[in-house]
Amino acid sequence: MKEEFPQTAAPAPGNRPSRPPAGEAPARPLPLEPWEGSAILLVDLDAFFASVEQLDHPAWRGKPVIVGGDADKHGVVSTASYEARPYGVRSAMPSSTARRLCPDAIWTHGRFDRYREVSNAIMAILRSETPHVQQVSIDEAFLDVTPTVVNREHPVRVAQRIQRRVEELGVTCSIGAGTSKTIAKIASDMDKPRGLTVVYPGSERDFLAPLPVRVMSGIGASAEEKLKSRGIRTLGQLADADLRMLERVFGKLGRVMHVRANGGDDAPVEQDDAVKSVSNEMTFATDLTRREDVEAAIATMAAKVGRRLRRKGLRGRTLALRVKFDDLSVRSVQRQLPRPSDDELAYTPLLYAMVDEVWRPGTPLRLIGVGMSGFSEEGVVQESLFDVAEAAPSADDVEPVVRDERKRRGLIEATDLVKDRFGEAAVRFGHELRNEENTTGSSSKNPADYK
Incomplete structure (x- = not known):
């Protein structure tokens, strides 16, 4: 071989x-x-x-x-x-x-x-x-x-x-x-x-020095342009760059890039159970412009995330919503929940309110994504799942789909049991059927999906 x-x-x-x-x-x-x-x-x-x-x-x-x-x-x-x-x-x-x-x-x-x-x-x-x-x-x-x-x-x-x-x-x-x-x-x-x-x-x-800076994880198009504007095109040049300048331009990331370009990196191989986020997104064959279609897609994504959270035994505090428009621009918003949750019937209405922060009816939407993170200890806020800066409106103003928590959990548990026994398609809600034929057929490599 x-x-x-x-x-x-x-x-x-x-x-x-x-x-x-x-x-x-x-x-x-x-x-x-x-x-x-x-x-x-x-x-x-x-x-x-x-x-x-x-x-x-x-x-x-x-x-x-x-x-x-x-x-x-x-x-x-x-x-x-x-x-x-x-x-x-x-x-x-x-x-x-x-x-x-x-x-x-x-x-x-x-x-x-x-x-x-x-x-x-x-x-x-x-x-x-x-x-x-x-x-x-x-x-x-x-x-x-x-x-x-x-x-x-x-x-x-x-x-x-x-x-x-x-x-x-x-x-x-x-x-x-x-x-x-x-x-x-x-x-x-x-x-x-x-x-x-x-x-x-x-x-x-010696291995890193001749390589372009873009090959290093964490250096995207924006960081690459900033480095090029300062005459830094290779990892060898990055390794020799002034650390104070890098920290001034990139903050903490500047030090990380400098250490890695010099061959250093002590990030450990983490165990598989260290899940940092669970998310799901859908790209549409025909752009969505009506609110009822957008809410149906949000509900579908929220339910998939909730089911995955429960199967992993996780509850998160950071709820995130991501949308992509027909011009491929992206906007995101997130919200810190008052308590950890894996209950889509509780947090889906909050997502409906969050979408108003990033979208208006009539504007074509090509993709919608929902994510949950913040699985650390209660009171510790995890970094944003979608790199957003502003939070959505307060959850106190949003009512769950079913107000009685015991009834919500009973409905969710019953649905999970049926799906566990007969498959994911055994229980279908109206919002899931609404956009069923409006997907692109693309397969995902979302890390949340691999287990």
């Missing part, structure tokens, strides 16, 4: 592993450099949704496959197979653009239950390698495989074994290995598909 010859991001002269010519059997793995200190892996499943489709449909293998929404209904590409990518097709691209670039591609809306099934099997493999696993999406996870006194196995050998075991399930993964989550994440994108990029301890600065 390709991974028997791990790439080293910053090898010593004359020590770069090579791969055998195509068709030849792999030679014995080359000796590995000693590893001292922390070891983090980022396992990234290659074109995951499309790979599962090709696994289940042998006739699709070797052909361009696109998983996404309808091109004539505001759909977007969820995943494109590697055969589709030479045509310029990428994730999050409008489906209409992807269809123009690759007219002969095989299209599918996707089957999220199947993707979750394969993902769960892969995550079980990862947890059998180490208990220190942090799943960050349906197709990505961090692992802490730092050698210990008890287990001195080399991190690269662990990564190679993971790749072999994942491939036995019929899909592939690319892995980045480094001393931190930042290094591992960047390294995982260097060699796809089926790549293994290793950044040995002490070589972090």
Whole structure:
């Protein structure tokens, strides 16, 4: 296998592993450099949704496959197979653009239950390698495989074994290995598909220096432009930049960026149960302009979030609403609840009031999202789920759908029981049916959905 010859991001002269010519059997793995200190892996499943489709449909293998929404209904590409990518097709691209670039591609809306099934099997493999696993999406996870006194196995050998075991399930993964989550994440994108990029301890600065600043998590388009305006285009330039200037421009983020650009990052691999938010959003094939349609969509999203909260045993204090308009601009609003809640019958009317802060009837809406966060101890306010600045009106002015709390809980529990036994579609409310045919068919990689 390709991974028997791990790439080293910053090898010593004359020590770069090579791969055998195509068709030849792999030679014995080359000796590995000693590893001292922390070891983090980022396992990234290659074109995951499309790979599962090709696994289940042998006739699709070797052909361009696109998983996404309808091109004539505001759909977007969820995943494109590697055969589709030479045509310029990428994730999050409008489906209409992807269809123009690759007219002969095989299209599918996707089957999220199947993707979750394969993902769960892969995550079980990862947890059998180490208990220190942090799943960050349906197709990505961090692992802490730092050698210990008890287990001195080399991190690269662990990564190679993971790749072999994942491939036995019929899909592939690319892995980045480094001393931190930042290094591992960047390294995982260097060699796809089926790549293994290793950044040995002490070589972090050399690995990062030539890379553009945008490859680092946390540096978006706005931060990139601010850095470029100050002559900072690479991570090496960022590492050498004046820390006081960065803090003046970016605040606390400036110090974080500087530390990471220098190869430092002590963020731990958190356990999977450290859920920070639960959210759901819907993109519409036809923009919504009437209030009754908007409220129906909000109620649908709120119910999905409430059910997920209850299944995870969570109650949140921070309720958030996000909308996207037809010009693709986005507005968000959030509200701190008086007490933690997982009860959509209590907080849905509050969402109806919150939407007035960001939308007026007649203005076309393309997307609506509802989220809940703030699962920390009571009285501690968590940072905004959607990065918003202003809060909505007071909850004291809003009545729950059912005023009697015992009746509300009884209705919710009865509905959950029916859905647990007969499936999510067993109980359908009017608001759910209202927009049922007005979706794009796009599949989501929302972290809230993967468990």
